[in-house]
Amino acid sequence: MDAVVVVREVLRLAASMHVDSLAAHLADDVVMELPFAPPGFAREHHGKEAVVRFQQLAARSFSSFMMTTDRVLATVDAHVVLAEHHSDGIAARSGRPYQNRYVTIFTLDDAGRIRRWTEYYDPDAVRSAFG
Numbered sequence: 001m002d003a004v005v006v007v008r009e010v011l012r013l014a015a016s017m018h019v020d021s022l023a024a025h026l027a028d029d030v031v032m033e034l035p036f037a038p039p040g041f042a043r044e045h046h047g048k049e050a051v052v053r054f055q056q057l058a059a060r061s062f063s064s065f066m067m068t069t070d071r072v073l074a075t076v077d078a079h080v081v082l083a084e085h086h087s088d089g090i091a092a093r094s095g096r097p098y099q100n101r102y103v104t105i106f107t108l109d110d111a112g113r114i115r116r117w118t119e120y121y122d123p124d125a126v127r128s129a130f131g
Contacts, residue, residue, distance in 0.1 A: 003108045004029050005119075007081040010106070015067035017059040018059060023052045027113040038123040040056075051117070061130070062098070066088035079104045092130040098129035 004027060013022040032045040032054065045054045059065075070084040084107055089098040100121045107116035 003078060003081045003106070004072050006108060006112050006114070007072050007083055007106050008069065011067070011069045011083060014055070015060075015065075015069075015111060017055075017065065019052055019055045019059055022055060023048060023059065025110075025112075025114055027109050028053055028082055029116045030114055031116050033116070033118040034121075035118065036120055036123045037067075038127050041126065056093070062089045063092045063095070079108045081108070089099075089115040089129075092131060094129060096129045101103055 002021065010025050013019075013025070015037070019094060028046045028048050029046075030048055030051050032051045034041070034043050037043045045051045051114065065087065066089060067085055067087040071082075072084075072088060073082045075082060084101070084103055086101045090096070091098050102119055102121045104120070105116070105118045106114055109115045
């Protein structure tokens with residue numbers, strides 16, 4: 001399957017918080033990196049179960065959430081795709097707005113599953129909404 005198509009689908013599922021469906025696109029040994037996560041938030045999640053748990057926690061963290069994919073770009077490496085996207089939501093516990101922009105690098109394995117998911121975003125937006 002085309003890597004760009006997979007990434008568009010993964011972003012669509014993440015936006016709609018369909019974590020179980022999203023899990024089908026993850027390799028068992030997937031690594032999710034969040035290099036700019038603020039203190040108190042995990043910066044890495046290793047393995048499919050850990051990434052699914054993180055995505056489930058994220059889904060429960062919002063009373064409303066919308067994510068829009070701005071661009072998905074193929075690279076010279078057929079296994080690597082870049083995506084720009086942004087979100088708009090409300091943090092469930094604080095009731096504060098959450099708006100962020102992301103640049104995410106996805107690396108897929110030969111079977112078309114996400115092996116590495118590295119997401120860069122503004123940590124101040126997280127702190128502002130979630131404290």
